[in-house]
Amino acid sequence: MTVTQTPPSTSTPGGFIERQRSTATAGSGNNLLEVSALKMHFPLTQGIIFQRQVGAVRAVDGIDFFVEKGETLGLVGESGCGKSTTGRAILQLYKPTAGSVKFDGTELTSLPGEQMRKMRRRMQMIFQDPYASLNPRMTVGNIIGEPIEVHNLARGREKTERVQELLKVVGLNPYFTNRYPHEFSGGQRQRIGVARALAVEPDFIVADEPISALDVSIQAQIINLLEELQDRFKLTYLFIAHDLSVVRHISDRVAVMYLGKIVELADRIDLYEHPLHPYSQALLSAVPIPDPVVEQKRKRIILTGDVPSPVNPPSGCRFHTRCWKAQQICSEVDPEFIEHAPRHWAACHFPGA
Amino acid sequence: MALLEVNDLKTQFFTRDGVVRAVDGVTFHLDAGETLGLVGESGCGKSVTALSLMRLIPQPPGKIVNGQIVFDGQDILKMDDDDVRGIRGNNIAMIFQDPMTSLNPVLTISRQISEALELHLKLDKSEARKQTIELLELVGIPSAKKRVDDYPHQFSGGMRQRVMIAMALSCKPKLILADEPTTALDVTIQAQILELLKSLAKEFRTAFILITHDLGVVAGMTQRINVMYAGRIVEKADTGELFANPKMPYTWGLLRSIPRLDEQRKAKLLPIEGLPPDLISPPGGCKFEPRCQYRRDICREKEPELQHIPNAKPDHEARCWGTQNVAGGGWLVDTDWRREVGDVRVIEEIKGQAASETTTEGPGG
Numbered sequence: 219m220t221v222t223q224t225p226p227s228t229s230t231p232g233g234f235i236e237r238q239r240s241t242a243t244a245g246s247g248n249n250l251l252e253v254s255a256l257k258m259h260f261p262l263t264q265g266i267i268f269q270r271q272v273g274a275v276r277a278v279d280g281i282d283f284f285v286e287k288g289e290t291l292g293l294v295g296e297s298g299c300g301k302s303t304t305g306r307a308i309l310q311l312y313k314p315t316a317g318s319v320k321f322d323g324t325e326l327t328s329l330p331g332e333q334m335r336k337m338r339r340r341m342q343m344i345f346q347d348p349y350a351s352l353n354p355r356m357t358v359g360n361i362i363g364e365p366i367e368v369h370n371l372a373r374g375r376e377k378t379e380r381v382q383e384l385l386k387v388v389g390l391n392p393y394f395t396n397r398y399p400h401e402f403s404g405g406q407r408q409r410i411g412v413a414r415a416l417a418v419e420p421d422f423i424v425a426d427e428p429i430s431a432l433d434v435s436i437q438a439q440i441i442n443l444l445e446e447l448q449d450r451f452k453l454t455y456l457f458i459a460h461d462l463s464v465v466r467h468i469s470d471r472v473a474v475m476y477l478g479k480i481v482e483l484a485d486r487i488d489l490y491e492h493p494l495h496p497y498s499q500a501l502l503s504a505v506p507i508p509d510p511v512v513e514q515k516r517k518r519i520i521l522t523g524d525v526p527s528p529v530n531p532p533s534g535c536r537f538h539t540r541c542w543k544a545q546q547i548c549s550e551v552d553p554e555f556i557e558h559a560p561r562h563w564a565a566c567h568f569p570g571a
Numbered sequence: 572m573a574l575l576e577v578n579d580l581k582t583q584f585f586t587r588d589g590v591v592r593a594v595d596g597v598t599f600h601l602d603a604g605e606t607l608g609l610v611g612e613s614g615c616g617k618s619v620t621a622l623s624l625m626r627l628i629p630q631p632p633g634k635i636v637n638g639q640i641v642f643d644g645q646d647i648l649k650m651d652d653d654d655v656r657g658i659r660g661n662n663i664a665m666i667f668q669d670p671m672t673s674l675n676p677v678l679t680i681s682r683q684i685s686e687a688l689e690l691h692l693k694l695d696k697s698e699a700r701k702q703t704i705e706l707l708e709l710v711g712i713p714s715a716k717k718r719v720d721d722y723p724h725q726f727s728g729g730m731r732q733r734v735m736i737a738m739a740l741s742c743k744p745k746l747i748l749a750d751e752p753t754t755a756l757d758v759t760i761q762a763q764i765l766e767l768l769k770s771l772a773k774e775f776r777t778a779f780i781l782i783t784h785d786l787g788v789v790a791g792m793t794q795r796i797n798v799m800y801a802g803r804i805v806e807k808a809d810t811g812e813l814f815a816n817p818k819m820p821y822t823w824g825l826l827r828s829i830p831r832l833d834e835q836r837k838a839k840l841l842p843i844e845g846l847p848p849d850l851i852s853p854p855g856g857c858k859f860e861p862r863c864q865y866r867r868d869i870c871r872e873k874e875p876e877l878q879h880i881p882n883a884k885p886d887h888e889a890r891c892w893g894t895q896n897v898a899g900g901g902w903l904v905d906t907d908w909r910r911e912v913g914d915v916r917v918i919e920e921i922k923g924q925a926a927s928e929t930t931t932e933g934p935g936g
Contacts, residue, residue, distance in 0.1 A: 296757035296758065296759060296760075297757055403846055405846070433612040433613055433784065433847075434612060434784050434785075434786075434825060434828060434829060435612055435824060435825065435828050435842060435843035435847075436842070436846075437828065437829070437842075438827075438828035438829070438840040438841065438842030438843075439842040439844075441830070441840055442839065442840055442842060445839075460757065460758065462758065462832060463787075463829065463830045463831060463832040464830055466830065466832060466834075467830030467834070467840070468830075490832070500759055501758060501759060502832065503762075504758045504759045504761065504762035505758055505787065505832045506761075506765070506785065506787030506788050506790060506791055507787050507790065507791075507831060507832055507833055508786035508787045508790045508814065508826065508829065508831065509790055509814055509831075509833075510790045510791065510810050510811050510814050511811070511814075511815075512790075512833060513787075513790045513791035514791070518762055518766065520759075520762055520763055520766055521759045521762075521763070522763075523713075524727045524729055524730065524760070525727075525757075
């Protein structure tokens with residue numbers, strides 16, 4: 219891929235020089251979710267009886283973003299960058315170390331247990347591995363019916379009808395209610411997972427790598443299903459994946475994560491055509507394209523080395539150890555997450571081509 | 572003469588539920604220094620094909636019931652176990668998908684690589700160690716001298732895959748079977764490994780069989796591609812030809828169902844409906860018929876052979892009645908898969924072009 223770049227300073231006069239403080243959490247007032255300065259650290263302890271904390275895995279280390287109603291925000295990054303942790307910390311499946319998560323105006327991090335439980339009706343999750351996320355001892359009817367019952371949405375006959383309706387919605391036979399997960403293929407199981415998430419009529423769904431465990435021909439079925447459901451039920455998605463082609467396809471906006479931080483956030487076309495952060499550029503150039511003609515012409519940016527450990531992340535910009543543009547300042551000062559062009563944020567001292 | 576010729580290979584697994592025809596009559600060849608792609612979904616028999624080439628099929632339940640695998644003039648299937656061992660690792664090496672589980676966790680890297688060197692090349696310990704370090708440097712492991720005595724858990728995923736590659740290269744094999752070598756890796760690491768494999772193929776003129784489900788990976792890496800479905804090769808062609816002029820509806824399905832990073836606008840994906848067949852009792856006619864949108868009666872009645880396609884390049888073959896000049900067949904010969912009616916993308920594309928002609932602005936943003 220050729221990394222052509224229009225300097226942001228030409229498209230936003232003055233914006234580049236002034237370096238306004240990021241307003242990545244403010245948005246347009248139509249936000250369903252606002253995340254600011256979210257941190258999720260997992261303590262590392264030592265000792266058998268008296269466990270001393272000797273450090274922390276800084277899985278998510280201060281991220282800001284918002285998700286507008288009805289949009290799909292894609293969250294991409296390599297394994298270990300903290301994208302799944304972000305999803306779970308938003309749903310309060312982990313208690314965040316610091317920061318704020320506001321869902322439809324309500325602060326979730328300080329919400330008491332019972333109210334949080336009620337809030338979960340509006341926010342659901344689809345998991346990566348359809349083989350591990352369905353209880354093998356429960357029938358499909360029970361799996362999908364349980365959240366309906368827990369949230370007192372329906373009982374008895376009404377619940378059964380609802381489960382059957384949901385199965386139809388996700389493209390499965392409504393008479394499957396008495397079957398067990400092992401009787402289904404991977405793609406069908408993922409549909410069951412989707413039906414379970416939909417059972418409580420949520421507004422917001424975190425889809426954590428929902429297709430990476432599936433075969434190529436099945437992936438498209440699930441992507442199309444998620445898109446159809448979004449139109450039909452006005453859903454908002456946080457779509458977490460490592461596959462950039464898929465994220466580009468399904469998302470309205472895309473956030474790129476590296477080692478616990480969001481390094482770039484922009485509208486999908488903008489990000490893919492004018493990536494500002496060197497990591498985004500490298501990531502995009504690394505994706506193979508199924509076309510030998512294009513493949514021969516493309517220039518790959520091959521990064522050297524591996525992702526450093528989140529226990530002891532590099533000083534300054536976390537990417538400087540692998541960055542070909544890195545200079546003195548990069549190892550000293552952590553770059554701010556700045557809006558370089560309208561709705562295009564990046565954290566880099568030398569953004570652009 | 573071809574380096575490898577596989578003729579009518581059939582590998583079956585005898586299970587309680589019946590006979591699984593995992594590989595069912597696969598024929599292909601490979602020249603020295605060539606890279607061949609074997610593409611298909613999980614369960615299509617591509618890995619079993621590779622394991623059969625190395626005679627690594629667990630027996631029972633598996634068995635190679637038919638065929639010839641002629642490597643360098645010798646039929647591997649007729650050899651006794653000792654002779655096969657002489658070839659395995661020495662002339663044909665394998666890179667497995669999962670570098671986390673395919674290295675022995677209790678042996679140092681140096682033990683694992685030098686084992687093959689001592690065994691096949693009859694090197695003494697110190698010589699083998701020296702070569703091991705050279706190999707690790709070759710595959711790009713920094714400070715190889717220090718790391719050679721580390722254990723696998725001290726390496727990251729990408730580094731472990733490099734160790735696997737070093738191991739495969741150790742005896743300078745003529746053929747390397749790479750079974751999903753980058754599937755378990757992140758994209759930036761995948762790019763590193765693919766680049767490495769490419770340069771090694773060039774430098775040592777090693778032939779590769781690259782097994783993957785990712786059409787993007789084979790597009791940039793291979794000279795020829797075999798597409799597999801339900802234990803059979805359903806289409807084979809030069810890489811350029813296959814992507815420019817695919818003929819089999821299954822290949823179309825694969826190409827249409829993946830979003831492309833360079834796609835211009837948000838088009839709807841066209842998935843292949845249904846599921847791959849059960850290989851214990853596969854469909855009687857064409858194996859892809861139940862999922863094929865272009866099927867006709869003939870497809871259910873009789874299974875087509877892998878045959879050359881009229882008005883395509885000479886070595887472009889497909890297993891599809893729609894591409895064959897027989898009575899009742901040949902209805903897909905002139906179909907442009909991108910322009911087929913009912914293709915949502917085509918409709919969108921045509922609409923987009925019309926819009927861009929009336930306004931000056933280009934489509935898609």
